[in-house]
Amino acid sequence: MENLEKQLICPICLEMFTKPVVILPCQHNLCRKCANDVFQASNPYLPTRSGSLTSGGRFRCPSCRHEVVLDRHGVYGLQRNLLVENIIDMFKQESSSSKPAPERKEETPMCDVHEDEKINIYCVTHGVPTCSMCKVFGAHKDCEVAPISSIYQTKKTELSDGIAMMVGNNDRMQGIISQLEEACRAIEENGRRQKTLVCEKFDHLYSILEDKKRQMSQKVTAEQEEKVNYIRGLTRKYGDHLEESCKIVELGIQTMEDFPINMLFAPYALRIAEASSTAHLDKVERGYEDMDHYSVNFKKERKALRTIDFDEEDEDAEGGTEEGEGVQTVSGGAAVTATSSQPSAPQQISSSPSAAKSAAST
Template identity: 35%
Template sequence: MESLERDLSCPVCLEMFNKPVLLLPCQHNLCRHCAEDILTNMGGWARYGGSFKCPTCRDQITLGRQGLDGLKRNILVETIIESYRVAQSAGIKTAPPGGGAYCRDHKDERVNLYCVTDERPICGLCVIGQHNQHNIIELQTIFKEKKEKIETEMNRLQQKNSDMSKEMSDIQATLRIIEVSLLNTKAKLLSECESLITLINERKDALVEKLEKEQRESSRTLREQIASRQTRLDKSKKTAAWVEDMLGKKDVAQFIQVRSSALDRADRATTSSPADDDFGSALRARRTAAASALERIERTTAALLDDASDYRSPSSYRTTSALDRANSALERGSSALERTSALLEGRRAERTERASAILGTERDRDRDRDRNESLSTSSRHDDIDTSAMSLLSRKIGLTGSFVDNSWPGLLFRLDPKTAHRDLKLTNGNLTVEWDPDYDIDVEDSVERFLGYSVAVLGDKAISSGRHYWEIDVSESRTYRIGVCSRDAQRDSIIGNTEDGWVLRRNAREYTLRHDVNSPVRLAMQHDLDKIGILLDYNRGELAFYNADIGLRLHTLKAHFVSPICPAFSLWDGVVTVVSGCPWPDFLLN
């Protein structure tokens, strides 16, 4: 109905056509009174001709002498309007085209056209006025065009809002991930710091205890020697005073009677015991042992400082100088004791010469007897030293004349062709050090371990028999020690596949690994310093030992189908192979 009402509306007054309705030559309709208003505004006369433009199509309408009376009435439109009004008499009148807006130039006229030139809505009277020569289109046409454009912009805006919402969701998700990651990283950092602090405190306590033990032993030995020398010096002084007093007596008979007693006392005062004769060498040996202990402590301290390099303070750099001062003080104390010993020896020799001049050749005869007894005593001491050396040799596993061992260990070295580029081989290819800055100048090959598999193999392949070797791991906290197939994949971590069997340490955690899905955790009260490995290829057994105390840690059962090699993988510190060592007593018993 709105469309019909729009078609029956006058383009000038925007109201329903009023009788009479004139039919223009361009076939558009116009209310007569609206046509009269147009001619009046143009200065023409409705009854005597004139011309004007059609408000709808802009065609020029020329009137004859009869003016508007010469135009035909559109009886059909009038009839339709009359019927429409009868049909709608009980209804509500819809708004004309243009809605309820009025023209700003003609206050009583509703807008029904659009001036493209001025870009604003106008009424029918504006067409014959200031917008006479402008580009005029219907209001509905521009409405559809503007509406479509606005709808397009609205769709683009909604799409942009949707994209921005999605971006905000992504940013919020990323923010949550970052926050969770930061919390996890912070917790891990705090845990690692606590572990490092605990390790430093433990190492500090151990070093302090070791230094104090060395100090106590050194002080006790030196004090015993000083006390023994002081006692002998006091006795020697008393003997010298007694001999001088005897020499001053004039009674010859009395002198002859006490001669033998004077000779014995002088000999006992001037003859040194085997312990005193060996004091110089014992002191030098003690000083050498102390220096060796200090050197071990320095190495341990240096390794500890390397572990805590990121948290090192200026005071840490003074540790070495403090150990040097302690060593120097020990050397000065030893030198002072040697000088004291030399002074005492000089005084004893002087008294001996004086007593020899008085007592004659009998002293020489008695000294020969005492020397024979001393040699016998020294011989007994030599036997004890030899037994101690033999026991020590068995303890540390030396080969040579002290130990007759018919079970030699596996003799091998590390194979540089298999070493990962982050591993540095030294000590005749017996020591491997993790050094990520180290870059060997060789080409990669199929034998070299790559990627995350930071490993190296021994240069001996085992396909039968029983074999034993040891590894010093005291300077590493992250390693994998064991065996793997000679043809193991070079980009797979040993122990994570079916062709590798290892003991793994990560900080304080020890596990045995063969295939990533079957780890065996070991409960360790103390860190391992030396690991012993016993391989029985034919029985398919691989046993791990604490080589320092002879304790078996665990035995892995395996089925070896190809030659295997000793395998080493580490991400921290230094590991040294003890190659060719004899089988220890705890395996032979």
């Protein structure tokens, strides 16, 4: 029994474990009160409620120095060691049965004024117990008194009712605490879900902007390639005409040097006149190479993006609006407002080869 008692000693208070007994992750045991004291000493700045920690923290086991990490329930989140508690009960029963029961003596309180008189009545006027002599000859002779047994039963009933009320209040408080903890978990889960929905809406908005950017870039690229191809084709025509003119000039010079008389029979002047004329070739008018008509002004769109905020009304939005729609509503009350229409480009002047040809001067 002595060896068993040594195993049931708490390393903190050096007394036998007092229930409830908690078991640490390192398998060592502590009284929950002692564990709470160690926890408070290791975490002095954590908030407490009625002297007990309610938020997570950590401390080291006093037996093996193993670090114990607790959740938001603090020490009350540790598991009770019911086996050790049962062993303690069995040990106490065995110890009490092996020792002779002491004789219980009921001591009756005596009056302070009349030392030989027992206290057997209760002064209702002053609210104190007293003896019969005090009622007959003493300070309570004009007071209202009652039998002490009836007052005892009344006080006992009041105390029992008060304890029952406190127990009920504690149960209600525990229920409220459980509801508040559940509300916290629900808020966290709803917050994560709403943030995911907001991110999805913004990702969809990004994809719309990326598609619009690609479409507008393709439009600029298409006109750029059209104009570049037209200019290169026109450059080849002018090059061919220049090459033909050079050949005619060279042939004319050779004719004048070798066969002057042939100039009277060959229409060289007409051929030179035709070669000198560029009326049949297109000419590019001034500003044809400009691409300024594709300028974009996003002033309205920037203003709309800066006004994006959560909607006060609870409206569910369908996923993904078509191009040109102005409002997207995020589930849970977030509204995204943006105008997807773009400013119209200025009228294009001679932006195609056919227009350039029609505007060419002769």
